[in-house]
Amino acid sequence: MQIDNVKELLIQATMKLLNESENPAKITARQIAREADANLAMINYYFSSKDALVNTAVSKLMADRADELKEIINSALPPKQRLKEFLVTMSDITSDYSEITKPTIPYLLLEGEIELPYYIFPMIKECCQDKRSEAECRIIAYQLISFTQLIFYRSDDFLKYTGIDIIDKKQRDTMFQAMLDIFMSD
Secondary structure, three states: OOOOHHHHHHHHHHHHHHHHOHHHHHHOOHHHHHHOOOOOOOHHHOOOHHHHHHHHHHHOOOOHHHHHHHHHHHHOOOOHHHHHHHHHHHHHHHHHHHHHHHHHHHHHHHOOOOOOOHHHHHHEEEHHOOOHHHHHHHHHHHHHHHHHHHHOHHHHHHHHHHHOOOOOOHHHHHHHHHHHHHHHOO
């Protein structure tokens, strides 16, 4: 095994284990290292943690679906409609891949780089025009994304609390419209 390939072998092994596992949250660093035929320490060397590696593998698995989000961002829809379509599509992808996305949410919320809010920030800024500062628009972007991640992670508790089943697409889409009405009100 060449050292140049170790990082990619770890990613590929993790993707394979994610696809095969009945419970992706239970995949261990030792299982990944064994599948990749790599030293266990290489996970921390290349990724800083097993969670960071799993997050990278999940991102690669979902890359094709992520193109749908890019199409929405670049569409000619009005800003609020684009924002809603982005959030709905993002949640559809998360729901479709829930077995592998759910275990990554704590890492995304607590340790991962803040990335997704950057995608919706320009749409929020367009929606708000001059009514909100740049900082307020960034906060709204972060609130929308982190809240969405959190309710997917705690979907059962969210259902008990709100009566909204975010696994149900119709209820989820209605919730996003309500969220946008709250955040994007005049």
